[in-house]
Amino acid sequence: MILQAASGVALGKAGAALAAAVAALAGAYGIAKIGKSTMEAIARQPESAGNLRTSMIIAAGMVEGAALFAIIVALLAILRG
Numbered sequence: 180m181i182l183q184a185a186s187g188v189a190l191g192k193a194g195a196a197l198a199a200a201v202a203a204l205a206g207a208y209g210i211a212k213i214g215k216s217t218m219e220a221i222a223r224q225p226e227s228a229g230n231l232r233t234s235m236i237i238a239a240g241m242v243e244g245a246a247l248f249a250i251i252v253a254l255l256a257i258l259r260g
Contacts, residue, residue: 192257199253206246210239 217235221228 195253195256198256199250202246202249202253206242206249209242209246213238213242 213235217231220231
């Protein structure tokens with residue numbers, strides 16, 4: 180009985196660590212897509228570079244905030260588990 184409970188805790192910690200890694204990778208992928216799309220848009224219309232850059236920074240910040248929130252939740256699950 181105790182071994183089953185201990186393995187469940189270890190599995191929960193491994194799952195939380197995997198969730199933190201996935202959140203970090205998803206955030207990096209999202210920011211990369213934003214940057215790629217912005218660079219393509221600037222290449223098409225160079226005169227709108229300022230507005231596009233501002234929008235890109237805001238969107239990247241929102242993606243990074245969501246990824247950071249997911250990582251913190253996963254780390255809290257590790258610490259409390």
